[in-house]
Amino acid sequence: MKKVYLIFALLGTALFSCEPMDDLQAEANEVIDNTLTAGEASYTLAEEDYEAVGIDATEGFNSYEQAQTLVPDVLNNAFPVYQNGTSIITSFNVYDPIVPTEYSVTEEDYAAVENEVGYFVSTSKVQDFLEYKFEGAENGDIVELTYNAVANEITFDISAEDFDLIEEELGDTYPDAASSAANYSNFDRREGTDAYWSNDMILEAINVVLLENLENVEGQPYNVSYAIFDGSAGTESMTVEFNGNKYVPAAGVTSYEITDADFDLIGERFADEYPEPASSAANYNNFDIRNGNPAYWNEVMILEALNVVLSENFEDAEEGAMFEVSYATYSGSSGTGMISVIKEGDEYIINTNPVPVATVETTNVFAYTGDSWNMPITLTSENYTEMGQSEPIFDDEEEALYKIGIYLGRLYPYALSGSSAVVAYNLDSEESIRYTLFTLQDGEWLGVPQVIEATLQFAKTDGVWVPDNTIKYSLTGSDYGTIAAALEDEYPDPVSSMENYSNFDRRNGNAAYWSDEMLEEAMIILLNSIAPNAEVGQKYEITYDVYNGSNITETITLIKNDAGNWVRFVED
Structure with a gap:
């Protein structure tokens, strides 16, 4: 009734004042808004509220912690005379982006998944590891994973500008050779001439160029092509890898990844022999490895396909040349396969004694969607x-x-x-x-x-608005059933009475009596049922019906402690 009297008082004043009615109504509203002495209210921040505390309204607060710090200033401005004991459920925007979890695979991780080589040979193996390591992943979880992987060879062509750089860096060491390289954009390979470039000199030049142009990832192999002159124009190449200090000749194995163009070639060459697998490979740029599927590629067929690709791309490969060939697969989800082959005669066969492959530390982002990890x-x-x-x-x-x-x-x-x-x-x-x-x-x-609306309750305590995450909850009929199922053997009479009357008998000395300790036990059982994933620090203010000779209600407040247990909350 207090608010009604205030309105009548203000309206009465209007009869004897020259103030406009709109101003009087505004004053009335202000008085009403600021007379709440205790209880609950709700408030949604407006654009000017964000601006008042220096926040972009379209983005909102950058964290819940920032909101907890700044929202009290907003409430002080909006409700300057609200009293202690008042709670305001406040709605506001928070920038809540998906941030990838960063994780680096350790030696122990490789051992745990029985990976003796200490690197992943395919994307499918990375996916298997993620399934193991992040067993409880939820839809939309993202991991930025750092791991060792097979380093597929990257091609690099030395340009005219690179030859200029070579002269600049090596002109004092090899004046004639460096001058010739810059003038003609090639390496002179005619032994006996002043401009001659030996293999070791070319390796020095390659270091000059790659150290300037690349990120120098340890273990990453590069097939470097360059123009030469040996009486006529030509090209040569050298495969090198970075050893952590400089570029050195790579091991005797070439890493190669099947490209989309290669899959087109496979589709063309095997259209008659394997029509459905060939069509699938060309259309989807992968090998379908689902056994029983019409488009299925078995290992023998894949080896045939790799022979076609390697013969096309490495016409000059010599007897004994070794390749680690990786390729895209589909087994219900996207993956990667790998085969180690060696050239024997005119064909490539499985290499049963491959040399150690080049590996490189790599970082990729994977997302869990549906029931699998994919980029x-x-x-x-x-x-x-x-x-x-x-x-x-x-x-x-x-x-x-x-x-x-x-x-x-x-x-x-x-x-x-x-x-x-x-x-x-x-x-x-x-x-x-x-x-x-x-x-x-x-x-x-x-x-x-990623900008979401959040709700947080603030309570005014000692003149200060403080975050209050208390959830107010009143028991329903099904809740009494949950408690009964857990405690019927331990407290048969109290539970029987509770089920019959949907309340707790609080008459001390009665056979159906519920003590404070029993009620606390019952409410813990209830919270473990309705809020099993509540965070540490979450509070519940639970109201329930009791009978003490009259039908009334009581309230108990529980909080989840650092050990993950629900305990009675007591104000300091």
Whole structure:
């Protein structure tokens, strides 16, 4: 009634004042808003609230911790005279991005999955490891994994600019040879001439070029091609790898990865012999290894295909040349296979004694979607262009989610409802990568916004607004059943009474009596049922019906402690 009297008082004043009615109404509202002495209210932050505490309203707070620090200032401004004991359920925006979990595979990890070589030979082996290491992964979880992998050989061509660099760096050591290399953009291989380049000199020149142009990843092999002159123009190549200090000749094995063009070649060459597998390989750029499938490629067939590819790409390979060949596979999900081969006569056969392969430490991002780990879909420049973007970035999240949703619909036209995918894209700049989980719902791919609305309760205590995560909960009929199922053997009479009347008998001395300790035990059982994954520090204020001669209610407050147990909460 107090608020009603205030309104009448203010309206009465209007009869004898010249103040406009709007001003009087505003004053009335202000008085009403600021007379709450105890109880609960709710409030959603407005744009001016964010601005008042120096926050961009479109992004919101950058963490819950920041919100807990700054929201009290907002509440002080909005409700300056609210009294102690008041609780306000406050809604606000929080920037909650998906941040990959960084993990580096250790020697113990390799041993745990019986990997004796200490590196992964294929993507499928990495996926198997992730299944083992992150057994409890949930849809949308992302891991940035650092691990040792087979280093596929990368080609590098020495350019005219590189030959200029060689003269600049080696001109004092090999004046005639370096001058000739810069003038003609080649290495003179005519022995006996002043401009002659030996293999060791060329290796020095390669070091000059690669150390300047590459990231110098230890173990990564490069097949370096360069122009020569030995009486006529030609080319040569040298395979080198970085040993942590400089580039040295690589081991006698060549790593090669089957390309999309190679799969096209396979589709063409085996169209008559293996029509369905060949068509599948050319269409999907992989070998289907699902046994029993019409497109199935067995190991013998794959070896045949690799013979065609290696013969096409390495015409001059000599007897005994060894290759580690990796290729894309499909077994229900995308993966990678690898075969070690050696040239024997005119064909390549399985190499039963391969030399140690070159490995390199690599880092890749994997996302758990559905029931498997795969690399996120990373948008290319062409994808952005298709979506109408002039640059490979999006200006805001709303635009990104909308356009990527359409793109996924075209990419997966037959996906089932509930399917999910993680997409990596650039927001605001090419360095600003976001990972977003998309799920197919009612025919639309919907992305999870990274700016989300959060709710947090604040309580005014000693004149200060403090975060209060207390959840207020009142028992329902099913809750009494949960408690009964757990305690009926231990407390038969109290439980029987509770089930019959849906309350707790609090008459001391009665056979159905529930003591404080018994009630606490009952509520712990209930919370373990309804909130099994509650975080440490979560509080529940539970209200339940009791009978002490009259039908009333009581309340108990429990909190989850550092040990993960529910205990009675007592104010300091």
